[in-house]
Amino acid sequence: MAQSFPEDVLEHVFSFLNHDRDRNAVSLVCKSWYDIERLSRRRIFIGNCYAVSPEIVIRRFPDVRAVELKGKPHFADFNLVPEGWGGYVYPWVVSMAGAYPWLEEIKLKRMVVTDENLELISKSFKNFTVLVLLSCEGFTTDGLAYIAANCRNLRELDLGESEVEDLSGHWLSHFPDNCTSLVSLNISCLGSEVSFSALERLVARCPNLKTLRLNRAVPLEKLPNLLCRAPQLVELGTGAYSAEIQSDIFSNLSEAFLGCKQLKGLSGFWDVVPAYLPAMYSVCSQITSLNLSYATAQNPDLVQFVSQCGNLQRLWVLDYIEDVGLEALAAACKDLQELRVFPSDPYDAEGNVTLTEQGLVAVSEGCPKLQSVLYFCRQMSNAALVAIARNRPNMIRFRLCIIEPRAPDYLTLEPLDAGFGAIVENCKELLRLSMSGLLTDRVFEYIGTHAKKLEMLSIAFAGDSDLGLHHVLSGCESLRKLEIRDCPFGDKALLANATKLETMRSLWMSSCSVSFGACKLLGQKMPRLNVEVINERGPPDSGPEDCPVEKLYVYRTIAGPRVDMPGFVWTMDERVSSRFSRATEGHGD
Amino acid sequence: MAIGDIWVPDNHYFHHLATPLSHLSPLFFSLPPSLFCSQKTSLHSRLSYKKSLNIPFLVIFLDVMEPTLGLLGGIGAGGGGGRGGGGAGSAALSCDQTGLNVPNSEKDYMDISKESELELGLGLSLCSGGGGGVEAKGKGSAWSEYGRILTAKDFPNGFSAGSGRAAAGTKRAAADSVGSAEGGSPSTGVSQVVGWPPIRAYRMNTLVNQAKTSNTEDGEGVGRDEKKENSKKKINHGNDKNDSTIKERDHLGYVKVNMDGLPIGRKVDLKAHTSYETLAQTLEEMFFKHPSRKIRTGKEQSMQPFKLLDGSAEFVLTYEDKEGDWMLVGDVPWGMFLSTVKRLRIMKISEANGLAPKFHKRNEKQRARAI
Numbered sequence: 032m033a034q035s036f037p038e039d040v041l042e043h044v045f046s047f048l049n050h051d052r053d054r055n056a057v058s059l060v061c062k063s064w065y066d067i068e069r070l071s072r073r074r075i076f077i078g079n080c081y082a083v084s085p086e087i088v089i090r091r092f093p094d095v096r097a098v099e100l101k102g103k104p105h106f107a108d109f110n111l112v113p114e115g116w117g118g119y120v121y122p123w124v125v126s127m128a129g130a131y132p133w134l135e136e137i138k139l140k141r142m143v144v145t146d147e148n149l150e151l152i153s154k155s156f157k158n159f160t161v162l163v164l165l166s167c168e169g170f171t172t173d174g175l176a177y178i179a180a181n182c183r184n185l186r187e188l189d190l191g192e193s194e195v196e197d198l199s200g201h202w203l204s205h206f207p208d209n210c211t212s213l214v215s216l217n218i219s220c221l222g223s224e225v226s227f228s229a230l231e232r233l234v235a236r237c238p239n240l241k242t243l244r245l246n247r248a249v250p251l252e253k254l255p256n257l258l259c260r261a262p263q264l265v266e267l268g269t270g271a272y273s274a275e276i277q278s279d280i281f282s283n284l285s286e287a288f289l290g291c292k293q294l295k296g297l298s299g300f301w302d303v304v305p306a307y308l309p310a311m312y313s314v315c316s317q318i319t320s321l322n323l324s325y326a327t328a329q330n331p332d333l334v335q336f337v338s339q340c341g342n343l344q345r346l347w348v349l350d351y352i353e354d355v356g357l358e359a360l361a362a363a364c365k366d367l368q369e370l371r372v373f374p375s376d377p378y379d380a381e382g383n384v385t386l387t388e389q390g391l392v393a394v395s396e397g398c399p400k401l402q403s404v405l406y407f408c409r410q411m412s413n414a415a416l417v418a419i420a421r422n423r424p425n426m427i428r429f430r431l432c433i434i435e436p437r438a439p440d441y442l443t444l445e446p447l448d449a450g451f452g453a454i455v456e457n458c459k460e461l462l463r464l465s466m467s468g469l470l471t472d473r474v475f476e477y478i479g480t481h482a483k484k485l486e487m488l489s490i491a492f493a494g495d496s497d498l499g500l501h502h503v504l505s506g507c508e509s510l511r512k513l514e515i516r517d518c519p520f521g522d523k524a525l526l527a528n529a530t531k532l533e534t535m536r537s538l539w540m541s542s543c544s545v546s547f548g549a550c551k552l553l554g555q556k557m558p559r560l561n562v563e564v565i566n567e568r569g570p571p572d573s574g575p576e577d578c579p580v581e582k583l584y585v586y587r588t589i590a591g592p593r594v595d596m597p598g599f600v601w602t603m604d605e606r607v608s609s610r611f612s613r614a615t616e617g618h619g620d
Numbered sequence: 621m622a623i624g625d626i627w628v629p630d631n632h633y634f635h636h637l638a639t640p641l642s643h644l645s646p647l648f649f650s651l652p653p654s655l656f657c658s659q660k661t662s663l664h665s666r667l668s669y670k671k672s673l674n675i676p677f678l679v680i681f682l683d684v685m686e687p688t689l690g691l692l693g694g695i696g697a698g699g700g701g702g703r704g705g706g707g708a709g710s711a712a713l714s715c716d717q718t719g720l721n722v723p724n725s726e727k728d729y730m731d732i733s734k735e736s737e738l739e740l741g742l743g744l745s746l747c748s749g750g751g752g753g754v755e756a757k758g759k760g761s762a763w764s765e766y767g768r769i770l771t772a773k774d775f776p777n778g779f780s781a782g783s784g785r786a787a788a789g790t791k792r793a794a795a796d797s798v799g800s801a802e803g804g805s806p807s808t809g810v811s812q813v814v815g816w817p818p819i820r821a822y823r824m825n826t827l828v829n830q831a832k833t834s835n836t837e838d839g840e841g842v843g844r845d846e847k848k849e850n851s852k853k854k855i856n857h858g859n860d861k862n863d864s865t866i867k868e869r870d871h872l873g874y875v876k877v878n879m880d881g882l883p884i885g886r887k888v889d890l891k892a893h894t895s896y897e898t899l900a901q902t903l904e905e906m907f908f909k910h911p912s913r914k915i916r917t918g919k920e921q922s923m924q925p926f927k928l929l930d931g932s933a934e935f936v937l938t939y940e941d942k943e944g945d946w947m948l949v950g951d952v953p954w955g956m957f958l959s960t961v962k963r964l965r966i967m968k969i970s971e972a973n974g975l976a977p978k979f980h981k982r983n984e985k986q987r988a989r990a991i
Binding site for chain 2: 106194375377
């Protein structure tokens with residue numbers, strides 16, 4: 032009875048909806064909208080590859096052109112997820128090869144990709160244009176050769192920070208001579224040298240190349256050759272930024288940079304020789320994104336260079352910048368939105384640079400648009416955090432890592448509860464928070480009370496009791512990802528907030544106090560969650576049921592327990608009781 | 621203690637143990653008695669090695685029956701997260717939150733037969749009994765009572781360079797007092813905690829790699845020349861395969877470590893270590909540490925680990941070099957080791973034939989003596 036628009040009109044209207052959330056909302060209106068939407072959805076994002084199966088996705092969305100998948104939990108970046116855990120893209124590629132012949136884009140993060148997968152991708156999708164592999168592993172440069180050779184219209188090849196087994200640099204030469212479509216190439220993670228002449232020719236014949244991130248093996252002396260052939264570059268990642276001090280190298284370099292009128296982003300800078308930094312002065316005022324996080328240059332060279340970049344919006348840098356450099360940054364770069372300061376010597380307890388909380392406070396004062404921070408330092412105070420919070424209520428991402436676990440406020444020796452409390456109270460739009468230092472349950476009370484928009488929270492060496500976890504799970508309404516390590520959180524808060532877990536993407540707890548019994552219970556009672564216990568040292572039932580599990584990964588899913596688990600991962604589903612005999616009876620295996 | 625200066629014994633773990641395991645220690649050492657650890661610090665898994673390079677290998681002793689057996693055994697009342705610790709400071713939990721019906725006392729919670737009392741559902745209250753049950757415990761130490769995996773808390777030495785860093789009244793106070801006595805190098809502590817500080821492996825490797833190549837940080841003169849030399853080496857234009865593999869290994873400080881009998885391997889960042897000692901300690905933590913060492917409340921728990929000690933297996937640390945040969949770790953200077961190692965393997969003694977015949981003989985002698 033209800034008059035609706037003709038389908039193609041609706042489809043046209045839906046084509047303006049790009050965000051998944053909007054499309055998901057639209058699909059809930061009525062059956063016909065659901066069908067029109069699903070038939071017209073071209074891009075899908077799956078934040079946890081085990082939350083759904085390829086078959087289910089393909090059944091619902093039959094004509095997808097771009098797929099984005101994430102595999103391992105975030106803490107895999109820090110070696111907390113054992114090798115072999117999972118995250119294989121294989122079943123996806125195989126299914127999609129048959130179902131989506133017109134697939135154009137595949138973006139993967141923290142997944143295991145093999146050369147065979149890459150070969151299959153290169154041969155199955157005729158219109159394949161974009162391959163992005165961020166923090167992936169399992170493939171070699173041979174797999175890349177398939178992509179180079181077979182993807183006729185390849186526009187983007189981004190290897191992110193993947194772990195590639197580097198057999199040789201010859202893969203790059205597999206790009207056919209008639210390949211002119213490249214827009215973005217990022218090979219910065221590769222160790223082997225690629226044939227420079229092949230690279231040069233490739234760059235020269237791709238007029239639309241906007242992003243070029245070289246690997247370390249590309250020598251600085253040769254960089255001008257590439258820049259001259261690609262003056263339209265918007266983002267450049269240099270190779271090793273070092274060479275003998277020779278005036279002709281310097282002048283070639285300066286001249287080449289002078290020609291890059293579109294350049295906005297710079298990265299690379301391994302082995303940086305500070306004398307060559309001024310070669311880029313001509314582009315500094317254009318630069319909005321600068322990644323010096325591998326550049327071991329120190330002050331004054333470092334701060335001198337950074338201060339030239341008055342339009343900087345994003346800066347990644349090592350702690351060599353020191354407080355004095357950050358103060359200069361605060362004065363010079365009023366458009367700064369994102370700052371990441373990494374430690375040059377993370378294992379040194381004392382530190383050899385003068386980077387303290389003062390630097391961050393200065394930037395928070397001087398840069399009104401600052402909204403995203405990742406900061407490694409060795410001391411922090413509640414006063415500084417309160418100041419930062421008050422200065423920057425527009426903060427969206429705040430990740431602070433005080434290198435020493437459980438370090439208190441260095442001035443008052445108190446916990447940093449008040450400081451982080453100020454952050455969540457003042458920064459009402461905070462989406463992501465990572466905390467460190469000495470923290471009690473009190474900080475979690477603040478978080479639960481105030482951090483209503485928080486989507487991702489990372490906790491380490493914090494809290495006193497289950498109450499802490501309970502505050503977070505019961506208070507943070509928007510929470511999607513929670514990752515915890517080495518905190519005294521146990522069964523109570525977890526079980527008490529079991530239904531909350533279904534509203535989140537995932538929960539990670541390692542080196543906490545969650546018992547095997549609680550995991551079993553959670554798995555049995557919550558069929559729409561996969562409760563996975565990771566115990567590398569043996570089956571979790573080899574001790575009594577109250578024995579804590581090593582690592583726990585809980586995520587919502589409609590695909591049921593996964594079938595590709597390695598021997599050290601146990602899933603707690605309904606059948607778990609029969610699989611695990613009671614501790615008193617001894618374990619079967 | 622005779623060998624106290626070889627590496628830092630983790631006295632912190634063991635000061636709660638009622639009795640030293642004197643009857644066990646001889647089983648684990650086939651090195652001369654002078655190298656025995658003190659009884660206090662010798663639980664079933666230890667690393668022991670000679671300070672000098674005379675002993676050609678690094679030996680890891682293990683007392684587990686099967687390598688894959690969960691070393692989780694023996695937690696007993698020490699484990700389980702059910703106790704809401706920190707009774708001193710914890711507020712009473714409000715009873716109108718969605719939650720689980722939790723039994724009143726911690727004792728109840730541990731008892732498996734009470735499982736049926738635990739129910740999930742909306743509108744159930746999280747009783748404050750849990751908190752009340754543990755009010756006796758100090759706020760700072762409650763959770764440390766749990767049997768648990770080794771964490772940063774167990775590395776008192778590394779986290780503060782000097783005792784001046786010790787924060788008053790914090791959990792680490794006790795740890796620091798032990799740590800500061802050691803005077804260990806400040807750089808060993810943080811690097812022994814897996815995944816801390818939270819920096820991606822890729823970044824870590826790159827940083828360490830660069831630190832290696834640019835020895836002198838200050839610019840001009842000799843230093844710069846050295847840097848030039850090194851950077852020249854890095855940008856090697858040669859097509860020599862060897863060079864590229866060296867470059868690759870330099871690029872990645874992480875090497876795989878597999879242990880016989882364990883299905884999964886781990887990775888360890890060699891660049892985070894400056895000696896065999898720290899490497900050995902890290903590997904020990906990775907493969908042999910288990911929560912039963914965290915037992916605080918003595919008696920019955922201390923029985924548990926012994927079950928795993930029958931038929932003790934012994935392991936050797938070996939590595940594969942760039943020529944594909946398997947060698948015993950400890951033979952060559954550390955720097956040379958770094959440049960040739962491709963991966964590590966914790967090998968069962970029985971499989972290590974040919975690698976160390978002398979070791980076997982010595983081994984048997986010790987065992988005979990012990991029994």
